[in-house]
Amino acid sequence: MPSRQIDRAAACGRLLLVDDDPDLLRLLSIRLKASGYNVDAVDSAESALAHMAVRTPDLVISDVRLPGRDGLALFDEIRTTHPGLPVILLTAHGSIPDAVDATARGVFDYLTKPFDSRVLLDKVGKALEVSAPVPVRAGGDDAGWRAGIVSRSARMAEVLEEARLVAATDASVLIRGASGVGKELLARAIHRASRRADKPFVAINCGAIPEQLLESELFGHVKGAFTGATSAHDGLFQSAEGGTLFLDEIGDMPLPLQVKLLRVLQERAVRPVGATRARPVDVRIISATHRDLDAALPEGRFREDLYYRLNVVRLSLPALEARREDIPLLARHFIRGLADKYGKTIHGFAPEALELLVTAQWPGNVRQLYNVVEQVCALTTTPLVPATLVQRALRAPSEEILTYAEAKQRFERDYLVHLLKLTGGNVTDASRLADRNRTEFYRLLQRHRLSPALFRHEEEPAVAGAGQA
Structure with a gap:
C-alpha cells in the first residue's frame, strides 16, 4: 500500500479472485500473494459461489464481464448470502457506468483496467479494514478493563x-x-x-x-x-x-x-x-x-x-485531530452498534466517505464523530454510507441525537428547574405557572429528585445547616 505497511491482520486476509482472463488472474494472484494475502482464483461466477459455499473469503475481487452470470449478478448473490462481505469490481472503460451504479448499491469499490498495483493494494487494504474486527492491542485484556476504548494511536x-x-x-x-x-x-x-x-x-x-x-x-x-x-x-x-x-x-x-x-x-x-x-x-x-x-x-x-x-x-487525553489514525476504527465501531439500534444492514463507509471523516475538523472530538456517524446511520438507505451523507452531516451543526423519551425527560427536568429558580422555590407559584395542581407538581419534583428549598433565595436555618459536609 502507498505510504504505509500492510496491516498484519489485513495481510492474513483471504481473497477470492474471479476473472475469465487467465493471464490477468495469474498476474493478480502473484501481486496479492507477494503482499502477504491468501489468494484463491476462479474463472466464473458459478465457480465463485461454489467456492464460497465451502469457505467464505474476506474479500471478493471480480471482473464485471464474466461468461454466464456477470460480476453484478455475482455481487447481488453475495449480498444476499454474505451481506457483510466487501466486493471490489474490475471494469473496462466501457462498463464504468455499471460499476459506478454498483457502488451506489453497496459494492465497496471498483478498479478500471489497466490499474496500478499500488492502487489495487490500497483498495484491498481499505476493504479488509471494513470487514475486519476492531483490533485489540497487545495484552489480551482490552475487552475487559478498556472496553469501548477503540484505538491504535x-x-x-x-x-x-x-x-x-x-x-x-x-x-x-x-x-x-x-x-x-x-x-x-x-x-x-x-x-x-x-x-x-x-x-x-x-x-x-x-x-x-x-x-x-x-x-x-x-x-x-x-x-x-x-x-x-x-x-x-x-x-x-x-x-x-x-x-x-x-x-x-x-x-x-x-x-x-x-x-x-x-x-x-x-x-x-x-x-x-x-x-x-x-x-x-x-x-x-x-x-x-x-x-x-x-x-x-x-x-x-x-x-x-x-x-x-x-x-x-x-x-x-489527546484531541481526536491528534489521533486521526483512530477515526476509521471509531467510525466503524460506532456504525456497528448504531446499525443494530436503527435495525439496518450497514457494512461500513464508502472509501470517499471514510476519507471525508479522516480529513474533517473535529472540534467536538469523539463525541462529535459519534453524532455524525449516528446521523448518517439514521439516514442511509445503502449498505455502504455514501460520501454525500457524510458531507451533509459535517456541514450541519453536530447535535446529540436523543430518543423521544430521553428528550422529554431532559426537557421536563430543565423546565422544573427553570420554574423553581423563577419562583424562588415557591411550589404554589411554580405549579400555577405550570398549570398543574400542587400534588402533581410535587410528584414531578420527586421524580426528578428536585427540592424546592434548594432554590429559595432567602437564608433559612434548615439550609444554613446544609453548609456542613
Whole structure:
C-alpha cells in the first residue's frame, strides 16, 4: 500500500479472485500473494459461489464481464448470502457506468483496467479494514478493563498504559482533555482495572447542577433537613462506597463546595445535609476537566489545596485531530452498534466517505464523530454510507441525537428547574405557572429528585445547616 505497511491482520486476509482472463488472474494472484494475502482464483461466477459455499473469503475481487452470470449478478448473490462481505469490481472503460451504479448499491469499490498495483493494494487494504474486527492491542485484556476504548494511536497507547498502572493504586487521578475526548470512558476503564472493579462507579457533572442541589447530591441529606426533605437521601459518596466517584468538570465546582469536598477528602468522612454526625466513606476519586486548573489557581477560581489532593496523577487525553489514525476504527465501531439500534444492514463507509471523516475538523472530538456517524446511520438507505451523507452531516451543526423519551425527560427536568429558580422555590407559584395542581407538581419534583428549598433565595436555618459536609 502507498505510504504505509500492510496491516498484519489485513495481510492474513483471504481473497477470492474471479476473472475469465487467465493471464490477468495469474498476474493478480502473484501481486496479492507477494503482499502477504491468501489468494484463491476462479474463472466464473458459478465457480465463485461454489467456492464460497465451502469457505467464505474476506474479500471478493471480480471482473464485471464474466461468461454466464456477470460480476453484478455475482455481487447481488453475495449480498444476499454474505451481506457483510466487501466486493471490489474490475471494469473496462466501457462498463464504468455499471460499476459506478454498483457502488451506489453497496459494492465497496471498483478498479478500471489497466490499474496500478499500488492502487489495487490500497483498495484491498481499505476493504479488509471494513470487514475486519476492531483490533485489540497487545495484552489480551482490552475487552475487559478498556472496553469501548477503540484505538491504535501511539499517544493513546501511552495514556492507557499509564492508566492501567495507576489503576492498581488508590491514588486520585485528574484527567485533562477537551470536551468530547472520552474522559468518563477512561475513568470507567481505570475503575474496571482497579481492585474496586466489583464496587459501584458513580459519575456526576459538577457544572450541570445548581450549587445547593449539588451539595445534597454529593453528600446526601437527612429527613427534615429542609422543606421537602420528606425522607433521608444517600449522597453519591455513600452510593459509591467501596468503589469510584467520578467528578466530571471539577473545574466548574463552586468555591464553597470545593471547601466541603476538601474536608471530605481529608477526613474520609461525609456529613449529610442536616446531620450532626459524619459517616466514614471509602471512595476513590477520579476527576476530570477541560479547563486549565493551573491557570485558575492564581486567579482564585480553584483552591490550591484541593487541586493537589485531586492531582496526584494527571492523565491527558489527546484531541481526536491528534489521533486521526483512530477515526476509521471509531467510525466503524460506532456504525456497528448504531446499525443494530436503527435495525439496518450497514457494512461500513464508502472509501470517499471514510476519507471525508479522516480529513474533517473535529472540534467536538469523539463525541462529535459519534453524532455524525449516528446521523448518517439514521439516514442511509445503502449498505455502504455514501460520501454525500457524510458531507451533509459535517456541514450541519453536530447535535446529540436523543430518543423521544430521553428528550422529554431532559426537557421536563430543565423546565422544573427553570420554574423553581423563577419562583424562588415557591411550589404554589411554580405549579400555577405550570398549570398543574400542587400534588402533581410535587410528584414531578420527586421524580426528578428536585427540592424546592434548594432554590429559595432567602437564608433559612434548615439550609444554613446544609453548609456542613
